[in-house]
Amino acid sequence: MSTLILGATGLCGRAFLKYCEKSPEFGEICTITRRPLAFESFATQKVDEDTTKWAGYIPNEHLKYVFTGLATTRGAAGGFDKQYKIDHDLNVELAKVAKKNGCSTFVLVSSAGAGENSLFPYLRMKKDIERDILALDFDHTIILRPSFLLGQRLGSKGWLQGFSAKIASFFYRGKLQMLAGYPVYGDEVGKVGAFLALKESAPGHSGNKVRIVESQEILRLAESMLK
Numbered sequence: 001m002s003t004l005i006l007g008a009t010g011l012c013g014r015a016f017l018k019y020c021e022k023s024p025e026f027g028e029i030c031t032i033t034r035r036p037l038a039f040e041s042f043a044t045q046k047v048d049e050d051t052t053k054w055a056g057y058i059p060n061e062h063l064k065y066v067f068t069g070l071a072t073t074r075g076a077a078g079g080f081d082k083q084y085k086i087d088h089d090l091n092v093e094l095a096k097v098a099k100k101n102g103c104s105t106f107v108l109v110s111s112a113g114a115g116e117n118s119l120f121p122y123l124r125m126k127k128d129i130e131r132d133i134l135a136l137d138f139d140h141t142i143i144l145r146p147s148f149l150l151g152q153r154l155g156s157k158g159w160l161q162g163f164s165a166k167i168a169s170f171f172y173r174g175k176l177q178m179l180a181g182y183p184v185y186g187d188e189v190g191k192v193g194a195f196l197a198l199k200e201s202a203p204g205h206s207g208n209k210v211r212i213v214e215s216q217e218i219l220r221l222a223e224s225m226l227k
Contacts, residue, residue: 001028001063002027002029002030002062002063002064003020003027003029003030003063003064004030004058004063005030005043005069006068006069006094007068007109008031008033008043009033010153011069011153011186012109012146012149012189012190013067013190014069015187015190016193016194017029017037017041017190019195020067020194021041022194023198026194029044030046031045032046032054032057032094033046033047034047034048034049058094058101060101061101063103064102064103065104065197068094070086070091070094071087072086072087074122087129092129104139105139107142107193108133108142108144109146109189110144110145111123112147112214113181114126114145130143134210139209140197140201140207140208141209143210145212146184146186146215146218147180147182148183149183149184150169151186168183177219182214182216183215184219188218191225192218192222192225
């Protein structure tokens, strides 16, 4: 059995890797990234800036779990069209290959507010990703919809996102957290994603075929796991 993590250099992907490595149930773990991991990991690492080659790196034997936090920003990509090719096209392409190679549980980081009728192209894109991943009909699909993501990022996401995160941190788990959409740490997203992947796919457990987890529930689950 093996587990693939996409976007392991990012905030949520790094957390997926952290918690998957803590659970022997995930078996052999591998990552595919555009740059080397900046932290220690025992995962098998495939590093290639040419994302057109990534499909060939997906394990073709005993693949059970795929976690993806693979995403970029409009600024880093050089425009929304190029961002769409990474966030949507690449994720969906790799998910198709993973399904063909036997993956049964797929965990996707989406976004709070994802919707086809949203006024924001980013949120419409996130809904497109959800739609096309769900169409692949995995045995179990877990969609995590965090709001403002908090945590130490390895790369800059721009001053606006940094400023927004600072504002959101003031609301974190406070009485007025709903005003900021229930901000959540990337570490909590990774913890909950790994937990649900094992729970929903556990032998003898009639897990949900599709589970969509909003930011408030991510916070609740993460807190319950500390007890």
